[in-house]
Amino acid sequence: MNARVKICGLTRVEDVKAAVASGADALGFVFYGPSPRAVTVEQAELLVRHVPAFVSVVGLFVNPLEEQVREVLERIPLDLLQFHGDETADFCGLFGRRWIKAVRVQSAGQIERAFAEYHSAAGLLVDAWDPQRYGGTGHSFNWDLIPLERPLPLILAGGLSSDNVFRAVEQVKPWAVDVSGGVEESKGVKDIEKISDFIREVHRVCKTD
Numbered sequence: 177m178n179a180r181v182k183i184c185g186l187t188r189v190e191d192v193k194a195a196v197a198s199g200a201d202a203l204g205f206v207f208y209g210p211s212p213r214a215v216t217v218e219q220a221e222l223l224v225r226h227v228p229a230f231v232s233v234v235g236l237f238v239n240p241l242e243e244q245v246r247e248v249l250e251r252i253p254l255d256l257l258q259f260h261g262d263e264t265a266d267f268c269g270l271f272g273r274r275w276i277k278a279v280r281v282q283s284a285g286q287i288e289r290a291f292a293e294y295h296s297a298a299g300l301l302v303d304a305w306d307p308q309r310y311g312g313t314g315h316s317f318n319w320d321l322i323p324l325e326r327p328l329p330l331i332l333a334g335g336l337s338s339d340n341v342f343r344a345v346e347q348v349k350p351w352a353v354d355v356s357g358g359v360e361e362s363k364g365v366k367d368i369e370k371i372s373d374f375i376r377e378v379h380r381v382c383k384t385d
């Protein structure tokens with residue numbers, strides 16, 4: 177088994193460097209104003225300069241206007257778009273860029289429907305449901321709801337940390353895991369030790385399989 181790791185919500189150069197040095201496969205930058213982890217295009221431009229080849233740069237959006245995504249793409253070399261709101265598959269596919277869609281899970285049927293609706297995605301991300309927030313809640317959900325049959329790569333998110341990611345990967349066997357709050361010392365400020373502990377746990381569980 178091999179599970180890739182995305183570290184999301186980076187706002188500081190030192191955190192980008194730490195995530196890369198610890199072996200992250202992908203780094204996420206939040207282009208969603210209300211998030212405490214939001215970055216401006218100017219900040220993101222500076223941050224992505226420290227991302228080397230073969231580490232993916234992911235842009236996270238929540239119900240953006242088409243123009244907003246295009247403006248970001250003009251200036252930031254995003255490898256992947258991550259849509260975390262109520263975007264349709266047609267909207268997600270407008271940009272000629274590979275994309276993943278997040279689903280905030282309330283039932284198993286909802287995940288199955290999302291696999292069908294977003295079949296042209298590069299992956300489906302499953303996250304905890306929250307009535308008020310679109311993601312980054314730090315909450316996990318019932319992993320038993322995740323179907324074993326997966327027409328798309330499944331990315332597990334929601335309340336992951338070095339304390340539970342071994343169990344999560346062992347049980348769910350996702351294509352990748354995505355974490356934000358579980359590797360922070362405060363919102364938007366990553367904890368270098370937590371990042372390396374998290375990635376070490378993912379690599380450890382992958383070796384045991």
Ligand SMILES: O=C(O)c1ccccc1N[C@@H]1O[C@H](COP(=O)(O)O)[C@@H](O)[C@H]1O
Nearest residue numbers: 184211310311312314333334335356357
């Ligand atoms: O990180 C945010 O602030 C955020 C805001 C709006 C939508 C998604 C957001 N982050 C993503 O949410 C999941 C779970 O995060 P956490 O590990 O529970 O903090 C993850 O995919 C983040 O990329």
